[in-house]
Amino acid sequence: MISRKPVSGVVASCLSAGCFDLQAGERLLPEIRPFVVGTRFQGKINVDYAPLAGMLNFYVATRKLPGQLGTISCNCAYVGADIVICDKAFLETFSSSVNFTQDSFYGEGSREIWTNQADLFERVNQITSSILRTWIIGHEIGHAVLHAPTSSERRIAMTKAKENAADSFFLEKASVGHDEKAVRNLHWGLNQLIMQIIVITFKDGKAHVAPSSDDIHEPWILRAIALGQELTDRGPEPENDYYKSLSRDISVEPGGGSIGSLCQFQNLRERATQIQKKRLGEH
Numbered sequence: 001m002i003s004r005k006p007v008s009g010v011v012a013s014c015l016s017a018g019c020f021d022l023q024a025g026e027r028l029l030p031e032i033r034p035f036v037v038g039t040r041f042q043g044k045i046n047v048d049y050a051p052l053a054g055m056l057n058f059y060v061a062t063r064k065l066p067g068q069l070g071t072i073s074c075n076c077a078y079v080g081a082d083i084v085i086c087d088k089a090f091l092e093t094f095s096s097s098v099n100f101t102q103d104s105f106y107g108e109g110s111r112e113i114w115t116n117q118a119d120l121f122e123r124v125n126q127i128t129s130s131i132l133r134t135w136i137i138g139h140e141i142g143h144a145v146l147h148a149p150t151s152s153e154r155r156i157a158m159t160k161a162k163e164n165a166a167d168s169f170f171l172e173k174a175s176v177g178h179d180e181k182a183v184r185n186l187h188w189g190l191n192q193l194i195m196q197i198i199v200i201t202f203k204d205g206k207a208h209v210a211p212s213s214d215d216i217h218e219p220w221i222l223r224a225i226a227l228g229q230e231l232t233d234r235g236p237e238p239e240n241d242y243y244k245s246l247s248r249d250i251s252v253e254p255g256g257g258s259i260g261s262l263c264q265f266q267n268l269r270e271r272a273t274q275i276q277k278k279r280l281g282e283h
């Protein structure tokens with residue numbers, strides 16, 4: 001049965017019932033703010049109170065949500081009425097998916113590399129996590145800015161075109177007007193995800209990836225490549241065909257590899273390491 005209660009009311013009751021970690025929302029403010037600059041939400045972000053009209057309302061969920069919000073388990077979503085909700089476990093797992101860990105190194109001296117360079121890896125992990133986290137945050141804010149349902153629509157229908165527009169929104173806000181370093185970091189973050197997925201799904205000269213389960217989003221690796229390409233097109237070397245050539249080595253097919261449920265999966269770099277180890281052992 002579809003609930004007829006307005007989504008803002010459902011979110012407000014959920015908030016009183018303790019569904020959301022408001023402090024987690026506050027900690028995200030520095031990463032949320034850049035995405036509302038120049039939009040109708042500039043200076044109007046609410047992470048502390050029940051949904052407020054005219055503001056971007058952003059919440060981090062820590063438990064299974066009731067009713068029509070139930071689909072947000074292990075996900076982030078724009079739910080209409082200027083409200084974005086992110087599952088905390090999803091945000092944390094996805095953003096740390098390609099971080100360096102001790103188990104992401106193998107071979108002689110790997111323990112020393114990990115211990116001796118702990119500070120360096122920590123800094124790199126922070127940059128990578130922030131890129132992946134802001135991708136998710138910026139994408140959902142993109143839906144809120146670009147795809148607010150009209151009064152006659154109860155829910156917005158998400159299409160591939162809208163998904164691509166939300167990803168482009170993220171990229172534009174995260175790159176245009178930013179310095180070279182920010183752009184380099186974006187390439188870095190996207191490439192870490194791309195490379196680890198390639199290692200995990202590589203067989204007979206190609207990466208074989210499964211279609212996304214919702215049939216609306218492209219698989220993560222193709223979304224990351226499309227963003228990298230867009231970033232290249234906007235940059236000083238639009239003729240650089242790095243991402244184009246990468247995409248030729250990826251085949252999307254049923255039965256292909258996937259990065260799994262984003263709330264349960266193992267760090268992709270650790271998975272890739274185990275696979276590499278096994279491959280080396282076979283020779």
Ligand SMILES: [Zn+2]
Binds near residue numbers: 139
């Ligand atoms: Zn989306």
